[in-house]
Amino acid sequence: MTSIASIAARPQVGFNVRRIREDFPILRQTVHGKPLVYLDNAATTQKPRAVLDALMAYYSEDNANVHRGVHLLSERATQAFEDARATVQRFINAASTREIVFTRNATEGINLVAQTFGRTRLGPGDEVVISAMEHHSNIVPWQMVCEEKGASLRVIPITDEGALQLEEYERLLGPHTRLVSIVHLSNVLGTINPVQQMIATAHRRGVPVLIDGSQAAHHMTVDVQALDADFYVFTGHKLYGPTGIGVLYGKERLLEEMPPYQGGGDMIKSVTFEKTTYNALPYKFEAGTPNIAGAIGLAAAVDYVTGIGMDRISAHERELLAYGTAALSGVPGLTLIGTAAEKSSVLSFVMDGVHPHDIGTVVDQEGVAIRTGHHCAQPLMQRLGIPATARASLALYNTREEIDVLVAALHKVRELFT
Amino acid sequence: MSDLRELYQEVILDHNRRPRNFRAMEGANRHAEGYNPLCGDRLSLYLKVEDGVIKDASFQGSGCAISKASASMMTDSVKGKTLGEARGMFEQFHQMVTGNADPLAHPERLGKLAVFEGVRNYPARVKCASLAWHTLRSAVDAKDEVVSTEAE
Numbered sequence A: 001m002t003s004i005a006s007i008a009a010r011p012q013v014g015f016n017v018r019r020i021r022e023d024f025p026i027l028r029q030t031v032h033g034k035p036l037v038y039l040d041n042a043a044t045t046q047k048p049r050a051v052l053d054a055l056m057a058y059y060s061e062d063n064a065n066v067h068r069g070v071h072l073l074s075e076r077a078t079q080a081f082e083d084a085r086a087t088v089q090r091f092i093n094a095a096s097t098r099e100i101v102f103t104r105n106a107t108e109g110i111n112l113v114a115q116t117f118g119r120t121r122l123g124p125g126d127e128v129v130i131s132a133m134e135h136h137s138n139i140v141p142w143q144m145v146c147e148e149k150g151a152s153l154r155v156i157p158i159t160d161e162g163a164l165q166l167e168e169y170e171r172l173l174g175p176h177t178r179l180v181s182i183v184h185l186s187n188v189l190g191t192i193n194p195v196q197q198m199i200a201t202a203h204r205r206g207v208p209v210l211i212d213g214s215q216a217a218h219h220m221t222v223d224v225q226a227l228d229a230d231f232y233v234f235t236g237h238k239l240y241g242p243t244g245i246g247v248l249y250g251k252e253r254l255l256e257e258m259p260p261y262q263g264g265g266d267m268i269k270s271v272t273f274e275k276t277t278y279n280a281l282p283y284k285f286e287a288g289t290p291n292i293a294g295a296i297g298l299a300a301a302v303d304y305v306t307g308i309g310m311d312r313i314s315a316h317e318r319e320l321l322a323y324g325t326a327a328l329s330g331v332p333g334l335t336l337i338g339t340a341a342e343k344s345s346v347l348s349f350v351m352d353g354v355h356p357h358d359i360g361t362v363v364d365q366e367g368v369a370i371r372t373g374h375h376c377a378q379p380l381m382q383r384l385g386i387p388a389t390a391r392a393s394l395a396l397y398n399t400r401e402e403i404d405v406l407v408a409a410l411h412k413v414r415e416l417f418t
Numbered sequence B: 001m002s003d004l005r006e007l008y009q010e011v012i013l014d015h016n017r018r019p020r021n022f023r024a025m026e027g028a029n030r031h032a033e034g035y036n037p038l039c040g041d042r043l044s045l046y047l048k049v050e051d052g053v054i055k056d057a058s059f060q061g062s063g064c065a066i067s068k069a070s071a072s073m074m075t076d077s078v079k080g081k082t083l084g085e086a087r088g089m090f091e092q093f094h095q096m097v098t099g100n101a102d103p104l105a106h107p108e109r110l111g112k113l114a115v116f117e118g119v120r121n122y123p124a125r126v127k128c129a130s131l132a133w134h135t136l137r138s139a140v141d142a143k144d145e146v147v148s149t150e151a152e
Helices: A002-008 A017-022 A049-062 A072-091 A106-121 A140-149 A166-172 A195-204 A252-257 A292-308 A310-329 A356-365 A378-384 A400-417 B002-007 B010-017 B065-078 B083-097 B107-121 B123-140
Strands: A100-103 A127-131 A152-156 A177-183 A209-212 A231-235 A246-250 A268-271 A276-278 A334-337 A346-351 A371-373 A389-393 B030-036 B041-050 B053-062 B146-148
Touching: A049 A072, A049 A292, A072 A100, A072 A292, A100 A106, A106 A140, A106 A177, A106 A209, A106 A231, A106 A246, A127 A140, A127 A166, A140 A152, A152 A166, A166 A195, A177 A195, A195 A209, A246 A252, A292 A310, A310 A334, A310 A346, A310 A400, A346 A356, A346 A400, A356 A371, A356 A389, A356 A400, A356 B002, A356 B065, A356 B123, A400 B010, B002 B107, B010 B065, B010 B107, B030 B123, B041 B065, B041 B123, B053 B065, B053 B083, B065 B083, B065 B107, B065 B123, B083 B107, B083 B123, B107 B123
Parallel strands: A127 A152, A127 A177, A177 A209, A209 A231, B030 B146
Antiparallel strands: A100 A246, A231 A246, A268 A276, A334 A346, A346 A389, A371 A389, B030 B041, B041 B053
16 A cells, blocks of 8 residues: 555656556567457457466465355455455445445446346336437347336437537436437447436436446546445456456445345355345345455456546546547548547547558558447447448557557558558 | 458459449349358348349449459349359358368359359358358348357
8 A cells, every 4th residue: 555655646647558468468469470469458458467476376375265264265355346346335435335345347337237126116108218329238138127127218419529418418308208328428429428417417406327437437537425326336357457347336225225136155145945034235235255356356447547537537638538539530531539628648530541440451461459349339330320330449458559549550451541 | 462362362352342232122022131240241132033033233332342343243243143053152152261162173163253262261250251142142031030150
């Protein structure tokens, strides 16, 4: 903790991206004979040594099952697992560790809310409000529960620049709205939605709000109490942590009212064949042996980013986004998709006469990893009238030089196809 | 760029820029839809079949250079072939792009289509090259369904 304190005490120290890159062993390699330029961070981020070490240390020294052994290893594993929960609680400023439920990923967090809160609150004629820029993971779980309950989805439209139409949002909130579920930061457009304001709007009508923070939690400070979010989900692997671990934050009052999601061990207080008493929060929602190592790895990732400082990470990425926006705009025939005023970390684009998939293959040969396709947001692609985009997405370890490599590769794309 | 030229051969780039048989067909009696969910490629294939012979073939849709060129060259090459021969070409093409057959062993079978051999070195692009062919097989077998390459 001394290192974190000493960094925090030097707020004006420059962001040393060279030093940060040394923390990520995977970035040292070459691909197709070129230095790796990893710009697919919205899909998943790379892991710092601190996370890899935490996983290794857990399995080398403390591995045991949690919450049940009387032996020392089980006590250590339980302690580390619950410490991880407390780390996450502080990270998003939740009021209590009882409000932090470990899941597999953000998708599971949304499904959990849909299948518990949704199934008990929704009835025929009721409505769930989502937006036109949602990832499939914030569409399909609601469609499933709506179909079962005779409820329906209402969709907030977006502008051509990729911002939500807030006056339409206000109009969509009606007497039948039971929940609003919207993305904090769009994985395709990079748009940062004004979720605090949108939550306040919904709350004035007594409607609770779920925020999908999959793309937000590693780019900006998230304070669930300041937002007054009722539910907030995010995933570990986009936050420089391992895959297979995610977080559902829920207000304690709401989580208490909700029935369990899955049944099994750990989520019970007592079981007889006649009746089972469920465990207290958050364990009620954590059936079976959890991803203990994943939670510990996630906590190491949270310590890593808070050690650097989320504000400094945001500032670095903001500067890179501005640089990248200008650099890409200079490539002939290239159109940026998603130009909302408030955005972060995502550069989606199309090029005249070249399909995104071909762009992806050509830049890969130059060592540059980007994503191409519909990015699990097919309704958004339909709204934009394009089948796919190419997407470069930024993380704390990216540099201006890497953007330059991307731009040079895009010139090669043009050479080849025009 | 030399490696890329193996994939994006001049013939392929040419068919991408100026796809042949790129139109809906009046009087087609076989039709199939192809869809590649990974990249959003969509393809409508039209065939005119008389006495078991493909008299005409055309396509419409949007896709990457590999999928468009593949559909363009495929529609050229199946004209005049019997349905049985078209099925055989599907098998040979599929084996070539998945790396299970050497096209040079029987150069006469695939002819110009051998330019797609480089695709075998790009596993993520095999679906692109084979979408048109999966759609053809569906049209030949007269299955009324959207063909997807997702399970490729």
